[in-house]
Amino acid sequence: xxxxxxxxxxxxxxxxxxxxxxxAGHDVVVWNRTATRMAPLVEVGATAAASPAEVARRxxxxxxxxxxxxxxxxxxxxxxxxxxxxxxxxxxxDHSTISxxxxxxxxxxxxxxxxxxxxxxxxxxxEGAERGTLSIMAGGSDDDLERARPYLxxxxxxxxxxxxxxxxxxxxxVNQVLVVGTQLAVSEALLFADAAGLDLDQTxxxxxxxxxxSWMLANRxxxxxxRDWRPGFTIDLxxxxxxxxLAAADEVGVPMPGTSLIYQLYRSLQAAGLGEEGNxxxxxxxxxxxxxxxxxx
Amino acid sequence: xxxxxxxxxxxxxxxxxxxxxxxAGHDVVVWNRTATRMAPLVEVGATAAASPAEVARRxxxxxxxxxxxxxxxxxxxxxxxxxxxxxxxxxxxDHSTISxxxxxxxxxxxxxxxxxxxxxxxxxxxEGAERGTLSIMAGGSDDDLERARPYLxxxxxxxxxxxxxxxxxxxxxVNQVLVVGTQLAVSEALLFADAAGLDLDQTxxxxxxxxxxSWMLANRxxxxxxRDWRPGFTIDLxxxxxxxxLAAADEVGVPMPGTSLIYQLYRSLQAAGLGEEGNxxxxxxxxxxxxxxxxxx
Numbered sequence: 001x002x003x004x005x006x007x008x009x010x011x012x013x014x015x016x017x018x019x020x021x022x023x024a025g026h027d028v029v030v031w032n033r034t035a036t037r038m039a040p041l042v043e044v045g046a047t048a049a050a051s052p053a054e055v056a057r058r059x060x061x062x063x064x065x066x067x068x069x070x071x072x073x074x075x076x077x078x079x080x081x082x083x084x085x086x087x088x089x090x091x092x093x094d095h096s097t098i099s100x101x102x103x104x105x106x107x108x109x110x111x112x113x114x115x116x117x118x119x120x121x122x123x124x125x126x127e128g129a130e131r132g133t134l135s136i137m138a139g140g141s142d143d144d145l146e147r148a149r150p151y152l153x154x155x156x157x158x159x160x161x162x163x164x165x166x167x168x169x170x171x172x173x174v175n176q177v178l179v180v181g182t183q184l185a186v187s188e189a190l191l192f193a194d195a196a197g198l199d200l201d202q203t204x205x206x207x208x209x210x211x212x213x214s215w216m217l218a219n220r221x222x223x224x225x226x227r228d229w230r231p232g233f234t235i236d237l238x239x240x241x242x243x244x245x246l247a248a249a250d251e252v253g254v255p256m257p258g259t260s261l262i263y264q265l266y267r268s269l270q271a272a273g274l275g276e277e278g279n280x281x282x283x284x285x286x287x288x289x290x291x292x293x294x295x296x297x
Numbered sequence: 298x299x300x301x302x303x304x305x306x307x308x309x310x311x312x313x314x315x316x317x318x319x320x321a322g323h324d325v326v327v328w329n330r331t332a333t334r335m336a337p338l339v340e341v342g343a344t345a346a347a348s349p350a351e352v353a354r355r356x357x358x359x360x361x362x363x364x365x366x367x368x369x370x371x372x373x374x375x376x377x378x379x380x381x382x383x384x385x386x387x388x389x390x391d392h393s394t395i396s397x398x399x400x401x402x403x404x405x406x407x408x409x410x411x412x413x414x415x416x417x418x419x420x421x422x423x424e425g426a427e428r429g430t431l432s433i434m435a436g437g438s439d440d441d442l443e444r445a446r447p448y449l450x451x452x453x454x455x456x457x458x459x460x461x462x463x464x465x466x467x468x469x470x471v472n473q474v475l476v477v478g479t480q481l482a483v484s485e486a487l488l489f490a491d492a493a494g495l496d497l498d499q500t501x502x503x504x505x506x507x508x509x510x511s512w513m514l515a516n517r518x519x520x521x522x523x524r525d526w527r528p529g530f531t532i533d534l535x536x537x538x539x540x541x542x543l544a545a546a547d548e549v550g551v552p553m554p555g556t557s558l559i560y561q562l563y564r565s566l567q568a569a570g571l572g573e574e575g576n577x578x579x580x581x582x583x584x585x586x587x588x589x590x591x592x593x594x
Contacts, residue, residue, distance in 0.1 A: 100493070123508060123509075124507070135503075135506075137504075158506070158507075160499075160503040162495065162499050162500065162503050163495060163496060167494075167495055170490065170493045170494075170495050171490070171495060171500055171504065173489065174486045174489060174490045174495070174500055174504055175486075175503075175507070175508075175509045176509075177485050177486040177489065178482050178483065178486045178509035178510075178511070178514065179509050180482070181478065181479070181481055181482020181483075181485060181486070181555075182478070182479050182509070182511055184478055185475050185477070185478020185479050185482070185555065186475065188474050188478060188546075188551075188552075188553045188554075188555055188556055189471045189472075189474040189475045189478070190471075192467075192471060192474065192542075192546050192549065192551050192553065193467065193468070195549040195550065195551045196397070196467045196470075196545065196549050197460075197467075198459065198460060198464060198467050198468060198471070199459075202457075202460065203468055203471055205457065206434050206457040206468050206472075207434075207468065207471055207472045207475060209432075209455070210420055210421075210432050210455075210472070211420060211472075211476055211513065211516075211529075212420075212471075212472045212473075212475035212479070213475075213511060213512045214475070214479055214510065214511035214512065214513075214514075215507065215508050215509070215510045215511065216508065216511075217475065217511075232508075245489075248489070248493065249489050252489065252492040252493050253492065253587055254488050254489050254492045254583065254586075254589060255485075255583055255587060256485045256489065257485075257558055257562075258478075258481045258482065258485055258555060258558060258559075259485055261558060262555075265554075286551065286552055286554075289551075289552045290552060291550075292550065292551060
């Protein structure tokens with residue numbers, strides 16, 4: 001039997017996800033810090049709540065999709081947070097990308113109420129949220145994930161159970177480290193190619209299919225060649241995730257010299273006011289050092 | 298009409314390439330600095346020459362596959378080099394990975410004899426050389442490449458014409474920068490995953506198909522998870538190529554901070570006596586910093 005679903009956080013990702021839940025015929029109660037963002041969802045059938053606590057009181061399953069660790073802490077532990085409304089047997093699913101150690105702590109607070117937690121960060125961007133094709137990396141118990149699965153399928157096309165609570169966030173960090181590291185490789189390679197006088201299209205054709213290949217090269221390489229910096233994922237959001245990655249790596253005692261370098265390079269682009277460009281604009285940090293711009297506008 | 302082919306350099310790559318030329322029915326004259334390496338090819342039909350000059354005198358098309366820039370310079374400009382035997386109308390195809398600027402200079406020296414040059418570095422390793430499935434990135438004129446193509450097809454399954462003389466070497470550098478940059482990303486991500494307690498197989502399954510994906514992750518990730526360091530390409534050879542990459546980047550005035558970092562990390566592994574392991578053993582440089590080894594033996 002379908003359960004009523006709460007959805008907290010109607011930003012660039014959450015609004016698409018909540019809309020897909022409604023489209024799939026679910027009963028959805030929404031809350032957003034900026035109340036005006038609830039109106040478009042209410043228009044298509046959602047019920048607006050006055051606080052996260054109210055969402056938790058009315059819904060046995062509460063999904064969260066906000067930005068950063070402090071935002072999730074607010075929504076859960078704040079004066080009107082879901083801990084105030086949560087019943088035993090409820091389930092909280094956090095789709096935000098936040099700290100794995102904060103996740104463990106929040107899951108324990110929720111557990112003390114007899115409720116449970118799944119961390120389920122997503123990848124696939126706002127397009128994926130709208131189209132319902134997100135990839136979801138879930139940490140938590142089998143039973144909790146099976147309970148949530150029918151709802152997550154409204155906006156996720158791949159749902160991978162990667163371990164216990166916190167492991168979803170850890171795998172998301174792995175994902176982001178891979179994304180930016182590959183992005184730096186693509187940036188150095190293509191800026192060199194251009195400065196050395198190579199044709200970028202021919203170069204991409206020659207190297208994309210072999211051992212040098214990657215999703216980033218195949219998808220962002222051609223975009224970089226025509227200087228199209230529209231974001232799949234912005235530099236500002238990427239930096240938030242890298243901050244989580246570097247802190248988590250520090251906690252477990254492993255070095256990330258490449259990721260650390262990339263963080264500094266993105267920082268220089270934020271300082272230059274480019275934080276809302278796509279993460280593939282990383283190459284601009286190298287271009288500024290070189291005094292040479294690649295590609296053709 | 299088939300032309301007689303000279304083949305200079307019967308190392309780990311060249312011997313497989315020359316064997317495939319013979320298998321395809323071509324008339325092949327070989328030369329190698331260490332003469333004993335010629336015997337196995339003579340047994341299957343090759344003719345041994347006494348010097349590169351003799352190869353050039355007897356063959357209108359001369360293929361070279363040696364290690365580094367000075368080796369190609371020796372074979373071409375040395376006291377018994379091919380310049381001493383080359384006729385007008387001959388064609389030299391260099392499959393070695395060497396400096397683009399040295400390539401331009403050597404092509405000019407060959408051009409002064411009325412002969413021409415193609416730089417055609419390969420990727421695909423010794424396996425690709427043996428199976429005849431190398432990728433070849435060729436720089437030179439259309440006519441010269443069409444003349445060479447039927448012979449290169451004996452050992453290359455993908456032959457991409459990427460530009461004029463030198464551009465084959467430049468694209469090879471692009472390829473190698475991508476390979477090692479992706480490798481660093483994979484190394485940081487998987488070492489973190491392991492130290493954070495994630496299951497490596499599950500983690501790879503969760504991230505390989507999306508925006509974080511790459512050939513390196515899909516192919517070397519599982520190998521790293523079981524600590525299999527057998528080389529597709531050795532650290533020592535990788536370092537030679539990175540030295541070329543950093544020098545070429547310096548010549549055109551672009552920074553390669555990631556590649557430069559990777560060069561230093563590989564250097565530390567060479568100092569530890571690990572230069573003959575596969576390039577995916579890059580993660581060991583991070584493991585030594587962390588005092589933590591990933592994966593299960």
